[in-house]
Amino acid sequence: MKDRKRVLLAPIDPVHDIGLKMVGRSLSEAGHEIILLAPDLPLEEIVQTALDKHVDVVLLSRTVGYGVAELLSRFNDLADAAGLRDQVKIGIGGMAIRPELAQELGFDAGFGPGTTMEESLAFVEGRPYEKDVRLTQKQRPCVAQGHSYEYLNDRIRGLLEVIASRIAAWAEERTSPGVERARVRDELWDMDKWRSGEKMAEFEAAYAPLCEALVRSYYQKGVLHPKTRRFTAEEADSLNTFLTRTALFMNTPRIQHTLEKPIIFNQYGTGCPIMDITHIKVSEAWGADGVVHFDPSWGARTEGLFDGFITHSEDGTVITPDNLFHIHRSLEPSTLWQVRAHRGLNTPETVVLAGKIGAHMTKINFCYGSLGAGTDPERLTVDAYYAMKYAKKYDLPFDVVTNEELCGVPAYKAFAGMLIVAQLARSLGCRPVLQPLFCYSPEVMISKQMEDNYIDFNAAKIIALRSIIDAPIWPGAPIAFLTQTEDRVQSSAATAFHASLSAMLGVDAISIASSDEAYSGGPITVSSKVDTLRAVAEGFRFHGRSKFMPSETATRWAEDIVRGIESVLASVAEKGNFVSALYEGILGSREDGAYPGRAGAHTVSKRST
Amino acid sequence: MMRQVAIGIAGTAKNTGKTTTLSSLMDALNTDSSLRIALTSIGYDGESFDNVTGLPKPRITVREGMYAAVAERCMMFSRAQLEVLEDTGIHTPMGNILIGRVVRSGKLIISGPNKRKDLRAVLDCLETHGVRLTIIDGALGRILPFVETDGIIVATGASRFTDLNLLSADTRAILHILGRPVLNELGKVADLGSLLTDRAYSEFLLKANDARTVRFSGIVIQKYFAAMANEPGLAGKRLLFTDPLKLLISGMPQETDETLSVLDQMSVEVGVGRSLRILGMTINPYYPRYRVNRQDYEPAYVDRDALFDALSQCSDVPCFDILRQGASALAGSVLSLLEDRAEHLRTTGSCPSIC
Numbered sequence: 001m002k003d004r005k006r007v008l009l010a011p012i013d014p015v016h017d018i019g020l021k022m023v024g025r026s027l028s029e030a031g032h033e034i035i036l037l038a039p040d041l042p043l044e045e046i047v048q049t050a051l052d053k054h055v056d057v058v059l060l061s062r063t064v065g066y067g068v069a070e071l072l073s074r075f076n077d078l079a080d081a082a083g084l085r086d087q088v089k090i091g092i093g094g095m096a097i098r099p100e101l102a103q104e105l106g107f108d109a110g111f112g113p114g115t116t117m118e119e120s121l122a123f124v125e126g127r128p129y130e131k132d133v134r135l136t137q138k139q140r141p142c143v144a145q146g147h148s149y150e151y152l153n154d155r156i157r158g159l160l161e162v163i164a165s166r167i168a169a170w171a172e173e174r175t176s177p178g179v180e181r182a183r184v185r186d187e188l189w190d191m192d193k194w195r196s197g198e199k200m201a202e203f204e205a206a207y208a209p210l211c212e213a214l215v216r217s218y219y220q221k222g223v224l225h226p227k228t229r230r231f232t233a234e235e236a237d238s239l240n241t242f243l244t245r246t247a248l249f250m251n252t253p254r255i256q257h258t259l260e261k262p263i264i265f266n267q268y269g270t271g272c273p274i275m276d277i278t279h280i281k282v283s284e285a286w287g288a289d290g291v292v293h294f295d296p297s298w299g300a301r302t303e304g305l306f307d308g309f310i311t312h313s314e315d316g317t318v319i320t321p322d323n324l325f326h327i328h329r330s331l332e333p334s335t336l337w338q339v340r341a342h343r344g345l346n347t348p349e350t351v352v353l354a355g356k357i358g359a360h361m362t363k364i365n366f367c368y369g370s371l372g373a374g375t376d377p378e379r380l381t382v383d384a385y386y387a388m389k390y391a392k393k394y395d396l397p398f399d400v401v402t403n404e405e406l407c408g409v410p411a412y413k414a415f416a417g418m419l420i421v422a423q424l425a426r427s428l429g430c431r432p433v434l435q436p437l438f439c440y441s442p443e444v445m446i447s448k449q450m451e452d453n454y455i456d457f458n459a460a461k462i463i464a465l466r467s468i469i470d471a472p473i474w475p476g477a478p479i480a481f482l483t484q485t486e487d488r489v490q491s492s493a494a495t496a497f498h499a500s501l502s503a504m505l506g507v508d509a510i511s512i513a514s515s516d517e518a519y520s521g522g523p524i525t526v527s528s529k530v531d532t533l534r535a536v537a538e539g540f541r542f543h544g545r546s547k548f549m550p551s552e553t554a555t556r557w558a559e560d561i562v563r564g565i566e567s568v569l570a571s572v573a574e575k576g577n578f579v580s581a582l583y584e585g586i587l588g589s590r591e592d593g594a595y596p597g598r599a600g601a602h603t604v605s606k607r608s609t
Numbered sequence: 610m611m612r613q614v615a616i617g618i619a620g621t622a623k624n625t626g627k628t629t630t631l632s633s634l635m636d637a638l639n640t641d642s643s644l645r646i647a648l649t650s651i652g653y654d655g656e657s658f659d660n661v662t663g664l665p666k667p668r669i670t671v672r673e674g675m676y677a678a679v680a681e682r683c684m685m686f687s688r689a690q691l692e693v694l695e696d697t698g699i700h701t702p703m704g705n706i707l708i709g710r711v712v713r714s715g716k717l718i719i720s721g722p723n724k725r726k727d728l729r730a731v732l733d734c735l736e737t738h739g740v741r742l743t744i745i746d747g748a749l750g751r752i753l754p755f756v757e758t759d760g761i762i763v764a765t766g767a768s769r770f771t772d773l774n775l776l777s778a779d780t781r782a783i784l785h786i787l788g789r790p791v792l793n794e795l796g797k798v799a800d801l802g803s804l805l806t807d808r809a810y811s812e813f814l815l816k817a818n819d820a821r822t823v824r825f826s827g828i829v830i831q832k833y834f835a836a837m838a839n840e841p842g843l844a845g846k847r848l849l850f851t852d853p854l855k856l857l858i859s860g861m862p863q864e865t866d867e868t869l870s871v872l873d874q875m876s877v878e879v880g881v882g883r884s885l886r887i888l889g890m891t892i893n894p895y896y897p898r899y900r901v902n903r904q905d906y907e908p909a910y911v912d913r914d915a916l917f918d919a920l921s922q923c924s925d926v927p928c929f930d931i932l933r934q935g936a937s938a939l940a941g942s943v944l945s946l947l948e949d950r951a952e953h954l955r956t957t958g959s960c961p962s963i964c
Binding site for chain 2: 081086
């Protein structure tokens with residue numbers, strides 16, 4: 001074995017010496033000789049003992065409070081004056097200890113919260129500390145693996161197959177400006193040429209006429225959207241400096257404790273890609289596995305995508321090749337990156353661009369996009385159909401979000417729409433991920449399913465979906481929607497509880513909000529991201545592999561949801577024309593709170609053969 | 610090769626103005642481009658906000674061409690850009706100490722060798738890079754590594770004591786201890802390490818009984834100086850310490866100084882093997898005042914003129930209000946130390962062991 005060291009352990013604290021005892025046990029097990037002093041001895045006595053016993057290392061522990069920093073400094077001055085410092089290494093441990101403080105107080109090492117036994121052992125043995133590979137070698141996970149997509153409910157499978165095949169046949173004969181732009185982007189926009197600054201005249205000539213006037217004038221005259229501005233060269237340079245420096249100390253720890261899942265997604269979209277990148281780096285450093293790009297609502301209602309490294313002062317970050325490129329290059333290799341495409345007039349093109357730039361996932365759902373996000377049902381059904389084809393081509397799994405629940409659509413209707421999208425996606429060879437909401441929705445506010453607890457109804461959703469199909473499930477987006485308040489502690493706790501419930505239900509992924517997301521009144525703060533990431537990690541640590549016990553009500557509600565889904569699907573199948581079913585409210589009515597969108601209305605045309 | 614000069618800036622407490630003194634002194638010295646200056650610290654400094662009070666702190670700006678010995682993590686977090694010339698291999702909680710030359714001016718977080726032995730090694734290393742003057746920033750509550758310097762500047766002020774009478778007495782005691790005379794050995798010499806425990810003190814009494822001079826390589830804590838004051842048998846003995854800093858950290862300065870005065874009166878001579886030049890004292894009227902109702906700190910000040918009057922009268926050491934007077938006079942003291950060193954080398958062909 002390596003050299004046996006003699007280590008003096010001295011708690012400079014009246015009571016708190018448990019940490020030092022644990023370190024002592026670990027050092028003993030590693031074969032070192034331990035001398036543990038009684039707590040709270042005079043500093044001089046500790047120094048003298050270290051001299052008399054000819055120790056190699058002194059480890060102190062102390063809770064740093066008022067005046068304690070001076071006390072610890074004095075210990076090192078005494079040790080230096082007495083000649084102890086020349087031969088002996090001295091370390092300090094405690095809850096408030098940070099490297100900066102240990103340095104200021106004159107120690108050779110500081111062991112604060114999160115210190116591993118291996119770290120203190122390495123210090124004693126005088127060798128470099130090699131971090132746990134779990135901290136340094138995180139692998140990029142995959143949300144959509146490990147599921148067969150086989151149906152467990154034949155009646156629902158049959159209805160979905162009929163509905164999806166009709167949609168495919170209907171959409172296959174149609175096109176839209178969005179579909180045509182996606183085709184141009186797919187065929188004529190070359191990533192390498194774009195990176196080298198080479199002009200793509202053929203692309204621009206074909207693309208600009210398919211855009212609305214505002215975007216067209218960008219390609220023809222270089223005029224940006226009035227809400228946006230380009231970054232200055234100095235700002236762009238500052239991003240490079242930030243990324244270079246961050247790379248020097250970046251860690252990507254795991255947020256999960258003993259379970260592998262759920263994969264944790266954090267959302268970003270401050271309007272400023274540079275601020276987004278700083279938020280992403282914080283998310284990664286606090287354990288997020290994936291990040292989700294939010295675009296502005298005006299972008300979803302605009303025909304065509306701009307280019308350039310641009311920013312604006314509104315929620316959502318503009319989707320341009322430049323913005324996505326800079327965000328992509330900032331990501332750690334282990335980070336999953338989702339670019340949402342689900343709700344607007346650029347859905348298929350966004351999938352193409354995201355795929356070319358290197359996204360790992362996207363988001364598509366024509367039911368929510370047309371009932372809750374303002375896009376015309378006919379237009380989005382056509383666009384989403386082609387978006388799925390590109391998702392298949394660029395190997396982008398996508399989630400099928402059910403945010404129409406937030407408008408007031410009951411879960412069973414939203415789920416019926418989600419399953420239709422998922423079946424259509426499967427028929428095209430895609431890997432859809434089901435995204436039920438874990439939220440305090442208008443439906444449950446009225447019907448009181450969450451009057452006692454938030455567990456049973458959320459559990460019922462998962463039980464229901466699992467009784468229908470073996471598909472990946474990613475509650476979102478974010479979890480705990482409408483349970484959070486402006487109180488950051490409450491928000492973080494609500495998120496952590498919902499995350500723990502997700503883990504116990506064994507879902508594949510979750511999206512979490514920042515603690516001020518619902519009430520920020522502007523860009524969210526980076527510290528609020530840390531709030532929820534830390535709270536979720538603590539929830540996982542607390543619950544480990546234990547389980548919540550949903551009541552029997554959850555099973556009954558799950559059966560109600562399945563019956564509701566089946567009934568809705570039967571109505572859609574009976575209707576025949578899926579788009580008409582959307583307009584007529586079968587998947588969410590005006591009474592429910594769903595209004596068919598108007599953006600892009602009357603833009604669908606028959607494809608020329 | 611010309612040996613370099615190292616000076617330390619020692620604060621008597623947090624927020625006594627070390628950083629301001631350091632920055633002003635660097636500005637004043639930077640007018641001479643032929644003087645290769647380096648910067649380091651025995652603590653950690655240069656952060657934006659005080660980690661105890663949460664109040665803003667002055668930052669440290671380094672100019673192109675300066676040298677610095679700082680831990681590698683400081684370079685990551687600083688706006689100044691340094692060209693790394695050497696990795697000293699000296700490890701600290703902030704990483705290895707690197708020797709660097711500033712190639713882009715900017716704010717620098719400094720943390721360097723935080724113990725005496727490592728400071729010596731870093732100073733030697735800087736010397737091989739042609740550095741002639743190294744300025745060393747102090748640390749909270751620690752001063753012992755400054756044994757390796759040629760002179761120190763004492764930064765004190767309201768943050769140490771807001772009561773000016775108390776602050777004057779404290780400062781007088783500090784300067785008095787640091788000014789203990791250099792003495793040689795007389796008669797039979799007994800060597801001891803430190804007096805930290807009763808057992809060591811008993812051993813001291815035995816040895817002192819049989820010797821004229823007791824030479825301490827370490828430290829005697831205040832409690833045992835006080836005990837010596839009750840030992841008439843020690844009269845006529847000479848107690849020698851390697852340097853005055855070992856006396857200063859013995860206990861509270863006023864108590865130690867008073868006890869040493871009692872020993873003086875008993876004809877127990879307490880002296881040092883080498884002196885430490887006090888280049889000046891800088892004062893700071895600022896202190897962080899705790900607000901009980903809001904549970905935070907607010908900036909507060911004592912009367913600036915009264916502070917200056919009180920401290921400039923308590924010793925012969927020149928007193929400077931840096932924000933008001935600037936640091937040119939202090940820089941003059943530093944340059945004079947450099948000249949003394951050069952002159953000594955010219956006349957004797959060797960470096961002085963005592964400044």
